Amino acid sequence: MTIGKDTIGMIGVGLMGHGIASNIVKHGYPLVLLDHPGNQPVDSLLAAGAAKVASPAQVARQANIIILCVTGTPQVEDVLFSPNGLLQGLRPGTVVIDCSTAIPSSTVRIAQAVTEAGGQFLDAPMTRTPKEAAEGRLNLLVGGERELFERCQPLLRCYAENITYVGPIGSGHRMKLLHNYVSLGCAAVIAEAAACAQRAGIDASVLVDVLANGGGGGVALERLRPFIQSGDDSGLRFSLSNAHKDLGYYTTMAEETGATHIAADGIEQLFKRGAKEAAPNTTLPHLVALLANDKT
Template identity: 60%
Template sequence: MNKTYRVGMIGVGLMGHGIATSLLRGGHRLSFLEHPGNQPVEDLLAAGAEKLTSAREVAEHAEVVILCVTGTPQVESVLFDAGGVLEGLQAGSVIVDCSTAIPSSTLAIAERVAAAGGQFMDAAMTRTPKEAAEGRLNLIVGASDELFRDVRPLLESFSEHITHGGPVGSGHKLKLLHNYVSLGFTAVLAEAAAASRRAGIDDEVFLEVLGNGGGGGVVLERLRPFIAAEDPSGFRFSLANTLKDIDYYNAMAEDVGAERGVAAAIEALYRDINERGHGDRLTPELVALLGQP
């Protein structure tokens, strides 16, 4: 029989809500932090979840604390601020960071968690809120072999594919590499779609030609509903988060001395769109924004 865990969640937004749904479906006991950024939680409460008012309380009630927040500043705040996770962390408890974060910060966080008597792994996610609710996320994990083996059964309750990337920090490094490629392709494809429209090409023909050739793939399928019918729901990821992830990638590339000329151009594109006030728009809408005079 699979072990059931006492899990605390911080961050019940689009992805976190899906993870919470999958955890409850798997029979785990769940508490979560009440926060205005959460999705509606009535369904979680009806399924037996408990709502708590501080990160400290969440840690006190949990064997495993899952963080699903925006990025490095939010992770550091929820762990280390007054009333934070570290104040309530139980000896031997595990913190699983599912956010997208700067790897150098991840290593420093892991050291502070260990000094407080806890264990830490980064378990960066790919895929969408739909797969999170279905228990079909992809996870990229940075952890010791022993901790990965111990926690994997819990991760499997909300994931379809789990890759152990190496020691702590590896998950976040690989996630940034993944997102750089994914969001870089998105920028190229959105710019091409905007140029195609200006050139008088029918959208359906454009989609057919790319889909049958070198432009086919996951990114095209995410943008297809918007290009074909102005429906941005194929990629529910804000342009503000897009810029954040490219910024994080460039910070990592600079830290390791990697070439980043293309990444700098992609960052400049996303930064310009955000500075024009479009950070709350969903990423597929980049096609229309780039087509504006």
């Protein structure tokens, strides 16, 4: 164990979590991983000194700070509340940092359960892509007590470039859903327009150039540009199923707060349709092709 460093527990070593874990190890923190079939290959992490254990409870027994990076609310709740879950091994003072995308009302309940078990909680969801995760350049949106946020900043800066304190517990997840609604919504509009352009006989490069030089320019277009022009989906490695999930979380939040969500409902249905028609783990750029080939 490295002297003076907290032991970090990592639950969820997928496309995003693997980059987080790699940067934590690179900065000299002892790391304990939950062994899970959804993990990316962890050989390089183990070679760098990380250990792996079989249950969330075992992670909690060995770590001072635990980072969750799983798919969504059902998975977070399972990690915490299952018979061999995190709460079964949580030690007093342990910090739980949830980097997943989750329904904020569930986040508040989970934070309360962690606090009642003697732990502390931050919700710190991330934006950007696996590329930035590997580079240690994620954006984090953090909710929780400011004093705890400040104390955890040295760890967070191992894998994040821009860190924003948003407010009390749940605020990070609320801001993440707002962000994803806007970013995924823009991508959905561009994908639908690109499919229409294809059917209307508009050259893909002309479409992209006109949008980029006008009101359609921005991050969403640049991430979709390679697919629109040449079928390369590497610019946006985000699945249609996750897009559908995130829009569903957003509309749930909007309903719970009494906010209007008319446009969000339509975008959610578009992603639902794409996820249903596509193979598992199909990335969002393929929505262009699915819509262009739609026979209905």
